[in-house]
Amino acid sequence: MTDSSPTPVDRDALPDVISRYLTAHNAGDGQASAALMTADAQVTDDGRTYDGLPDIQRWLNRAASEYTYTTTYRGAVRDAADHWTITQRLDGNFPGGTVDLRYAFTLDGDLISRLVIAP
Template sequence: MSESSSSTPVEHDGLPEVIRRYLTVHNRGDASASASLMTPDAHVTDDGKTYGGLPAIERWLDRAASEYTYATTCLGAAQDGPDRWTVTQRLDGDFPGGTIDLRYAFTLDGGLISRLVIAP
């Protein structure tokens, strides 16, 4: 199996600090603190839409924080490459369906998040 196709499971505490901080402030709905952990040219894909650059990402974060109320549970995490990590979280809330498991695929650059893809 090649290195690019393998993942190494990690505990939540084994995730890079920037990812742990992002998950904490994002789950609190703090858009400004979430965006501060991203590179200026970062891209986020969520619900099939991609947001590029910090102004667009901050608008997405503000909307996401106010749209629904939910609680999260970390189901697992893995390192997918030198600068790539995936975290799976369960969201329980007042959105349609009430419960969903989402994968947050992070790419880091210089200690910040340069790419985030959120998908079921």
Template sequence: MTSPTEHGGHDWKHCSPRGAGRAVRASTQVERDDLPEVIRHYLTAHNAGDASASAALMTPDARVTDDGKTYDGLPAIERWLNRAASEYTYTTTCLGAAQDGPDRWTVTQRLDGNFPGNTIDLRYDFTLDGGQISRLVIAP
């Protein structure tokens, strides 16, 4: 696996299935190119710290849950994205991706950076609606 790049860098080329040992719901493992374009674009923009581009990929009534807090609607989500982009410096490595249903996808990324603990594996659970992200839950 190639190493990730600076803040927002990611290694998509070798995205492998989620690690064993974690209970998973019925899903189909996928490669990066099999993810919907909106998810690929969101992850690229989010990992680059581009809050406007990330928010533009969401429905007007989207809901994001991160770190136990929920953000409803684009104004709240854009404030969260701006804060998240400036809070820490990190690199990302894609660990796996899966399709969990017709409009549900999960991407697992490892973040390494200057936040407490320095390394964390996060699941990004996406729900799509009409080609946009309507729900995103980010959790370990």
């Protein structure tokens, strides 16, 4: 019997694609963020799902220009071989001003096939 509980990991142990995504996304670089996703990727943020790269690129561009914020890495767990959850704190000029968000990644090889962002 194997233990299926999530495993905490250090930031430097994250898969390269997740590290690169977080760096690009936190910098507001929608093009670089989208380049790390599969063509049929899905992103869910704020209760809305974006399907496929064109829809995701529009979401990334809007998200990058809507608010100004800084991020602080809070931790990560490996939920399964291809599932990782990263927590970041955002501080900025959005309603509420501060929020801890979970970024639940599903990987397909070296790319992101699914991302769910939620408090």
